[in-house]
Amino acid sequence: MADESQKWVLMVTAQTPTNIAVIKYWGKRDENLILAINDSISVTLDPAHLCTTTTVAVSPAFNQDRMWLNGKEISLSGGRYQNCLREIRARANDVEDEKKGIKITKKDWENLHVHVASYNNFPTAAGLASSAAGFACLVYSLAKLMNVQEDNGKLSAIARQGSGSACRSLYGGFVKWVMGKEQNGSDSIAVPLVDEKHWDELVIIIAVVCSRQKETSSTSGMRETVETSALIEHRAKEVVPKRIIQMEEAIQKCDFATFTHLTCADSNQFHAVCLDTSPPIFYMNAHLIGKIISCVEKWNRSEGTPQVAYTFDAGPNAVLIARNRTSAALLLQRLLFHFPPNSETDLNSYVIGDKSLMEDIGIQDIKDIEALPPPPEIKDKVPAQKYKGKISYFICTRPGRGPVLISDDSQALLHPDTGLPK
Amino acid sequence: MADESQKWVLMVTAQTPTNIAVIKYWGKRDENLILAINDSISVTLDPAHLCTTTTVAVSPAFNQDRMWLNGKEISLSGGRYQNCLREIRARANDVEDEKKGIKITKKDWENLHVHVASYNNFPTAAGLASSAAGFACLVYSLAKLMNVQEDNGKLSAIARQGSGSACRSLYGGFVKWVMGKEQNGSDSIAVPLVDEKHWDELVIIIAVVCSRQKETSSTSGMRETVETSALIEHRAKEVVPKRIIQMEEAIQKCDFATFTHLTCADSNQFHAVCLDTSPPIFYMNAHLIGKIISCVEKWNRSEGTPQVAYTFDAGPNAVLIARNRTSAALLLQRLLFHFPPNSETDLNSYVIGDKSLMEDIGIQDIKDIEALPPPPEIKDKVPAQKYKGKISYFICTRPGRGPVLISDDSQALLHPDTGLPK
Incomplete structure (x- = not known):
């Protein structure tokens, strides 16, 4: 020595x-x-x-x-x-x-x-x-x-x-x-x-709902699911193996429609087995998350081909994966329309990460957000709902590289x- | 003629x-x-x-x-x-x-x-x-x-x-x-x-969360689940048949612990397969329902033996089944503590059905509700949460007879x- x-x-x-x-x-x-x-x-x-x-x-x-x-x-x-x-x-x-x-x-x-x-x-x-x-x-x-x-x-x-x-x-x-x-x-x-270069069109926007520590840790949550859910074994043995094969193929082919279908379905199924746990685990702040899901589903349906996939982990944050930069810009407009910041929020800390998307949609201050029109897929009959101050911030990012020294x-x-x- | x-x-x-x-x-x-x-x-x-x-x-x-x-x-x-x-x-x-x-x-x-x-x-x-x-x-x-x-x-x-x-x-x-x-x-x-006389100790309290029409009809909801959920077939073919046998036995024996376990688990699994549907179906107003579930689960755990089973249908209302009249009175105290009426609400229309439970717990006006102490199972550290005006009304009832002329x-x-x- x-x-x-x-x-x-x-x-x-x-x-x-x-x-x-x-x-x-x-x-x-x-x-x-x-x-x-x-x-x-x-x-x-x-x-x-x-x-x-x-x-x-x-x-x-x-x-x-x-x-x-x-x-x-x-x-x-x-x-x-x-x-x-x-x-x-x-x-x-x-x-x-x-x-x-x-x-x-x-x-x-x-x-x-x-x-x-x-x-x-x-x-x-x-x-x-x-x-x-x-x-x-x-x-x-x-x-x-x-x-x-x-x-x-x-x-x-x-x-x-x-x-x-x-x-x-x-x-x-x-x-x-x-x-x-x-x-x-x-x-x-x-x-x-x-x-990360294979499918470099993808743009990822994370809506951070709140940064409080989550209520049930993943470790105890998944233990309780394995011990009490009557669906988890079927998911693990029958459902996931098929989805893994389909997902690998979708990724190889950059097939966004299949990717979106599998991503959303698997996120929902993960939360379903959490709910099938005794006592049930609610990771999703269902009210807000339901709004984000319905915003994405409505837009995807109106476009005919999926523009955005959503996935939610063991916490309330939404991870939204847009098929390309154009879709991501349209997504960010929708998110900012439905989830505007509180008036005292500094816009610079409300959309972080790759801020260039904000330039794409021409948003420079909170007044620009207030002026956003409702997304066209929202029917005139239904008044568009807004949830001011319910999102802490958005992170704009993309697929990235592995560890570096x-x-x-x-x-x-x-x-x-x-x-x-x- | x-x-x-x-x-x-x-x-x-x-x-x-x-x-x-x-x-x-x-x-x-x-x-x-x-x-x-x-x-x-x-x-x-x-x-x-x-x-x-x-x-x-x-x-x-x-x-x-x-x-x-x-x-x-x-x-x-x-x-x-x-x-x-x-x-x-x-x-x-x-x-x-x-x-x-x-x-x-x-x-x-x-x-x-x-x-x-x-x-x-x-x-x-x-x-x-x-x-x-x-x-x-x-x-x-x-x-x-x-x-x-x-x-x-x-x-x-x-x-x-x-x-x-x-x-x-x-x-x-x-x-x-x-x-x-x-x-x-x-x-x-x-x-x-x-x-209805076989298990006549049971008392049922329904918390009517709101009387708006539900968003997804059962008919279209269950069709979408059958068409898109990867878990529904396993539920129908493998999980439910076993639960039916266990539930029949629990009912015959008036075994409230098994009855509660099966009732809660099956309600949660029903909502789990709804969530596993594409697009996902959220029947539960998860915030409020989560509060009711956690109130019941916490109390059941603290008592050692279950006092109340919960079940939620394709709407936001909670149906709570208490093991007997004593448990029902304690349950109603807890429900009124957490979900007090708005001050302008007439108490007579806030708890309907069998109103004698209100006499059991000595509640005659809204001041009596405001004076309710937090349930003992709530830890002193956590301030007890109240959701004033979030429940339209409670119906106190029991198992009943079939059709009559x-x-x-x-x-x-x-x-x-x-x-x-x-």
Whole structure:
């Protein structure tokens, strides 16, 4: 090991995207290893708008593993963190930094401690898959720090033990989590289907309904569903396998109509099995979500061909996937018409992410939103309903790339000398 | 036939209860005959509080079949009315009223027209099974008028052709609608399980959330579910048959814990398959309903043994079945605590039906409601939520008897001389 008197700190910073499932993961067959009862498929979201940045550091000066999430220290004693740390350490290799005069042998890693600092650029635990991006980034950055040679597929099986959906954040584009058959979970890994350039017309708008923490955690929710729902087994064994095949084909062919049908149906079925749970789980704020669904369904029907797919995770937020930029602009007009901001809201913080869509529709201030006409598919007889201030903000984004290393040290979240948060 | 110059009117008045399914009917295998894809079980509600009263009249002076519902003339040209009228006429027999000097032969019925007047003592088409009571009463009263000899089981197969759940209103107590196997529907009939005295401890409270007409009719809703849900077939073929057996046993044994588990689970599963429909059907005003469910679930858990079962039909109303009068009083306290009336509401029209429960809990005016303490199962940390004015009214009732003839002519809805509405 390097001389302990030398108080060096070795660091790696990585950025990992979040992802949203279009064929949902709900239900485990193994709680500890986090093995799913069905395959799932997700789209990785552009890390420019939603991602986790994590810096991991090692130093002989550290006397315990420590972690800070969004600036606040959190405990690493939980089984999920321990599983990830143990699995990565077991695969560590020799590391040498000649410039800094650091040499760590494979065996040294057993006795060295790490510091981890992680930051989400979006609300934590509001149903936006923050734990997916978080565990993917933890595993990815530790693997780079410890010179782990395994590919991203093998790393995905480790990230999976932190949070099931985290495995899908190891790749960009569209990703399948293969449930696998092995008892030890070694074949329960993420597989890239197509990269983010394959279907680059898609535009994604997320309506963040509220950033309160969700009421039922996914972990306990899916456990209760598996234990009490009379429909979940049929879903996992009969319905999802067919949908996975159809969805893979739709993605390969960029067949938006089939993609929309499957995405919406699977989101609704996921919420259906939640409702079939005893006691029932309501993730959807049904009033508002029902309005978003009916707005999308009405427009899709009036156009003849689907313009937008919707999907809702274990939280109240709506993820809307538009077939292209034109549809996305029309969608944003509809969303802003039905869900205008409160008058005191700064428009700049109401539509975030890729703001260029706002230029496309010529909206510069709140008066422009108030002047929006009702969408043509709304019948004149029915007065158009508006839900002012019910949406916190919209994020405009697109399919994005997988994890990347950040070489610019100024972006590290830990101090290069102390290994403590900046 | 009786002399046409004699302008006699012969009338029959009957009263038929409504019913609420505890194992739900959702999905038809034959749209015209109204044959279900699974058996269902219901409890008949006391007609003193919820019923349809129907007067049917025949006279040689009538030149067409006519019907008035709640005082307003409606068309009888719909297939459902025509099916019921045709099937009953086909079974008509000789009728003689010596006192009035009326003699109608079996054959005469082909050429005689009827007048029908029907009145619901509760909101129509708000998910309170008004069509069930209505068609049951139409068929029952016409059968009596036309001296049809078939028993209530055979009549139920005719009422079923008016509205599926109507067949279950031909009996009191708990009733099973056997889906049957025959193509012509002859074995798709209601069967009485136990009469209303068998489990007479039960008390039923209905929270009427709003009396607007429901958004999706049951007919189109269940058609869309059968056509698009990937879960409905599994429900009908695998889940419901087991629940029917368990529910029959629970009813025979007056086993309230099993009854509650099955009733709540089946209500939730019915709404789950609605959500699994494309586009999804939201019958539940999830915010309010979620509050009622969580109030009941929380209390049941805190008591150790279930006190109340809940079930929701294709409308926003909650039907709550309490194990006995003591539980019902405690339930009503909780409901009034969480859902107090608006200050201008007359308490006398806020809790209707069996008002004696209000005496049990010592509530005489709105101030008594405002003084109700939070239920003990609510943790002090969480401030108890109140939803003032969100419930239109509560109906307190119990399991009730089947159809009856009303011999008191003063209660007839048609004028004895003209056969027109009074």
